[in-house]
Amino acid sequence: MVNVQLKESKGKNKKTKLQLLGRFIKKNPAGFVGILLVLLSVGSALFAQWIVPFDPSKASLAARLTPPSWANPTGESTFFLGTDQLGRDLLSRIIYGAKISLMVGFFGVLISLIIGTVLGLISGYFGKWMDDFIMRFADIQLAFPFILFAIVVMSVLGTGIWKIIIILGLTYWVGFARLIRGQVISLKEQEYIHAAKAIGGTTFTIIRKHILPNVLSSILVLGTMYIAEFILLEASLTFLGLGVDPTIPSWGGMLADSRNYITTAWWTAVFPGVAIMLTVLGFNLLGDWLRDRFDPNMKL
Amino acid sequence: MIAYVTRRLIHTVFVVLAISIVIFFSIRLTGDPVTVMFSAGEPTKEAIADLTAKLGLDKPIWVQYGIFLKGLFTLDFGESFRSGAPVTALIFERLWATLALALGGIVVAVAIAFPVGIISAVKRGTPVDFFGRIFSLIGISFPNFWLGIMLILIFAVTLQWLPASGFDGFSSLILPSITLGMILSGILARLVRSSMLEVLNQQYIATAKSKGISDWAVIIKHAFRNALLPTVTFLGLQFGSLLGGTVIVEQVFAWPGIGRLIIDAINQRDYPVIQGGVIFLAIIMVVVNLIVDLSYSLIDPRIKVGRGGR
Numbered sequence: 146m147v148n149v150q151l152k153e154s155k156g157k158n159k160k161t162k163l164q165l166l167g168r169f170i171k172k173n174p175a176g177f178v179g180i181l182l183v184l185l186s187v188g189s190a191l192f193a194q195w196i197v198p199f200d201p202s203k204a205s206l207a208a209r210l211t212p213p214s215w216a217n218p219t220g221e222s223t224f225f226l227g228t229d230q231l232g233r234d235l236l237s238r239i240i241y242g243a244k245i246s247l248m249v250g251f252f253g254v255l256i257s258l259i260i261g262t263v264l265g266l267i268s269g270y271f272g273k274w275m276d277d278f279i280m281r282f283a284d285i286q287l288a289f290p291f292i293l294f295a296i297v298v299m300s301v302l303g304t305g306i307w308k309i310i311i312i313l314g315l316t317y318w319v320g321f322a323r324l325i326r327g328q329v330i331s332l333k334e335q336e337y338i339h340a341a342k343a344i345g346g347t348t349f350t351i352i353r354k355h356i357l358p359n360v361l362s363s364i365l366v367l368g369t370m371y372i373a374e375f376i377l378l379e380a381s382l383t384f385l386g387l388g389v390d391p392t393i394p395s396w397g398g399m400l401a402d403s404r405n406y407i408t409t410a411w412w413t414a415v416f417p418g419v420a421i422m423l424t425v426l427g428f429n430l431l432g433d434w435l436r437d438r439f440d441p442n443m444k445l
Numbered sequence: 446m447i448a449y450v451t452r453r454l455i456h457t458v459f460v461v462l463a464i465s466i467v468i469f470f471s472i473r474l475t476g477d478p479v480t481v482m483f484s485a486g487e488p489t490k491e492a493i494a495d496l497t498a499k500l501g502l503d504k505p506i507w508v509q510y511g512i513f514l515k516g517l518f519t520l521d522f523g524e525s526f527r528s529g530a531p532v533t534a535l536i537f538e539r540l541w542a543t544l545a546l547a548l549g550g551i552v553v554a555v556a557i558a559f560p561v562g563i564i565s566a567v568k569r570g571t572p573v574d575f576f577g578r579i580f581s582l583i584g585i586s587f588p589n590f591w592l593g594i595m596l597i598l599i600f601a602v603t604l605q606w607l608p609a610s611g612f613d614g615f616s617s618l619i620l621p622s623i624t625l626g627m628i629l630s631g632i633l634a635r636l637v638r639s640s641m642l643e644v645l646n647q648q649y650i651a652t653a654k655s656k657g658i659s660d661w662a663v664i665i666k667h668a669f670r671n672a673l674l675p676t677v678t679f680l681g682l683q684f685g686s687l688l689g690g691t692v693i694v695e696q697v698f699a700w701p702g703i704g705r706l707i708i709d710a711i712n713q714r715d716y717p718v719i720q721g722g723v724i725f726l727a728i729i730m731v732v733v734n735l736i737v738d739l740s741y742s743l744i745d746p747r748i749k750v751g752r753g754g755r
Contacts (some may be wrong), residue, residue, distance in 0.1 A: 230507070269646070285463050289730070290689030294725050298471050300711040300719060380588050381693050385708060400591060404697070407594065407609075408602050413596070418591035426586040433582075 176434030182427025186420075187201060189243040198225070199234035201241045201394050204276045208232035210410045227412040230402060237413060238394040239420045245395040249310055249379040251370035256314025258368050261321025262360075266323065266352055269329025279326065283319045291316055293380065299387040306389050309382060313375050325365055328360050362439035366432055373428035380421050450739060453555070457735050465517055465728045469510055472716055473672020524723030527713055532721035536703060542612055543702035546691050549618050551680065553626025554633050559626060561630075562637025566645060567664055577634065589690060593624035593697035610699035621698045625690050629683060636679055640672040647671075672740075682738030685730035 170177045189196070209232040211224055217417040268276040295312055302308050324420040332338065333356075341351050380386035383397030391398050403413035497503045501512065501523075516522050522532035565577030600620060601609035608617045644650065647670050653663045691703030699705070703722050710718035 168528060171682065242558075248575065284662065285460055285467075289467075289727055290686045292689040292692060294467065295724055296692065296711070297468055301472055317686055377588050381590060384588070384590050385696055387711070393671050398586075399586075400594065404594065411598055411602075414594045418587065418594065421591065422587040426583065429582060429586050430713075 173434055175430050176437075179427050179430025179432075179434055183431050186243050186247060186424040186427060190247040191238045193241050193244055197234075197237035197240050199237045201233060201237040203233060205232035210406060210413070212410075213412050216412070226416050227410070229399070229413050230399060230406055230410070235399075235416055238399060239396070239417055241394040241397040242399065242417065242420065243424070245306060245389055245393060246376045246379060246421070248306060249313070250375045250428070253310045253313035253324045253375045254368050254371045255308065257317040257371065258321055261318035262315065264318065265322035265325030266329060266356065266360075269326035270333060270348075270352060270356070276326070279319070279322050280358075283323055284326060285330050286316065291378065295378070295382055295383070298386060299382060304383075304386075304388060304390045306393070308419050308429070309359060309379055309388055313378065317371060317375075320371065321364065321367060324363055328363060329356055330388055332356055351367055362435075364435045367427055369432035369435055373425045373432065376421065376425050376428070453638055453735060455737060456732055459708060460731055461517075461728060464731075465514065465724055466510075468720055468723055468727075469513055472720055473506065473509075479608045485602050488698075494587075502641065518722065522546070522724075523717040524720050525710075526715045527718075535706060535718060536722060539701060539703045542669050542700060543688070543691050543695070543704065545618060546621055546694065546700060547687050548683070549622025549662030550629065550687055550690070550694075551684075553622050555680070556627035557626070557630040558633035558637055562634040563641055563664065563669060565634070566641035569642065577638065579637075581631040584627060584634070589628050590693045590697050591692055592627055593620065596620045596624060612701050617698075621694050623664050625687065625694045629687060630688070632683075633676065637672065637676055638642040640675050641668060643670045644668045678737055678741050681744045682734060682735075688726050688730055699735050 151264065161164050180403075204207045208224070208228050209230055211228040211232070213227040213235075214223060214225055224236065225238065228234055229238070263276070264279055268279045275431075291313075295309075298312055300307065312434075338351060338355055341355055379388055380395075380397035380400070382399045383395050386401065388397055389403075399417040400414065403417070404408070409413050461751045465493070471492045494503075499511065504512075512523075520533055522536075524531055525535060561577050561580060568574050583736075597609045600607045604629065607620055611617055645664075650663060650668055653667045691700075691702060692707060693701065695704035698706055703726060707719055707722040709715075710722065
């Protein structure tokens, strides 16, 4: 009897998985769209070399500035999104461009997240001079927009993807540090932290076991939103010629090239921007959904 | 109050100093401009030494910083390596174009965000609200330079209603202002919506409604005026990022402002111009923030003065 019941409930569970997905989509349509868009861009970045229809760097002067195949009924274009000024396939370059944007997003956030979390924990838990230092740094950052700082530094260092990642990581940790500092200050006074102290827990254990798990969800939410912001900043810098090396296919670089052909080749200006917008929108929607799920009161 | 103002002033000077250190030393991390300026041909050693001395680059770096700092307080940023013109004159020549653009951006942002935010809040939970929120989310999800390119494509190339670039009267200001103001309007609409929602829940709104005042009169006269304060402060504090945004927008529209001056200087390794331009923008931002902060605490005495008051 018991066995039969168990089997039945197992079967039920399988059925409800699809239903669960359906219910999730119905309840969080925006979050679902966000997840799809993020999966699309991450998939493009990871599997770029296997899914591109053409070699993204293969130039062909005969095919330069060919319109998209569907917008060009008379010609014999095989390029779905057309070609750029050197005859390179736009779709393939956009797929490869996802690599650059997501690398900057993920690694930039990883660096700022690690620095910010460590410093935020320290300043929130111990306070004093560390706290002062971080708040002063935050003041400067608030007063001086990143793009100006990046323009100065990149103009000196020259282009390069890792330079951008490091500059973003070294300036944006302040956001994580402030967020975590605030949470730690209120967590510190909770009963269970006092209890953990009373039974002789070391500072390190308390932070690792009782404080860190409680701030992880906020870190995740802010991290997701920063990925979106970093992708935008990288594209802007590359557009100005101060970001990624111009020979590498990147969305900002493609838009910078398109500026000269805008009167004759609209597709070179439209599609890389659509790629940026969908990706950034995806991470923003995902971040919104994560925030509503974990911590609706979070001020972000 | 006087103590607070003094503290804010000291703090402002501290921030300007910190920014000046960051800019000055990060520019000098690499490359000496002399070799870049002689990029064509083989210069003689004497020619290099001559130019280095002429530009003051032979002095110790601390002396150079001292000169730079002294210039900061007298608004004298030296002379351009390239043209020899005083940097301050170059900046002031371009200042009006940048300020016009920033102002245009604010006007566009307010004109879009206030109606969208108010209607979203009043019609909370309806499809109108939903579209308002989607609008503000999309507003923060695309790069503003791409919006600029799209506007050029539609209004300048295809419809040929407005000029694509340059600085030629009011019509050339329209597209750059929309480009600059759009991102801000997305964030601003969110803020207007949430502060309107907060105010609409207050008792005095219910009282005003119960007195028989028409809905829109309540919304505009009672609710909106109270929701205005946080948004105005926010606008003041966003002025900085708006100035940062002008650098990119000026590049898209070939707008002859300070941003373009800086980018051109970067391409020519014209250090005094890069340095002077960036620090000038930074000073404008810091001063605007200071004014907003001080006037905020004057307008609304409930604001806690001091740390944590923000």
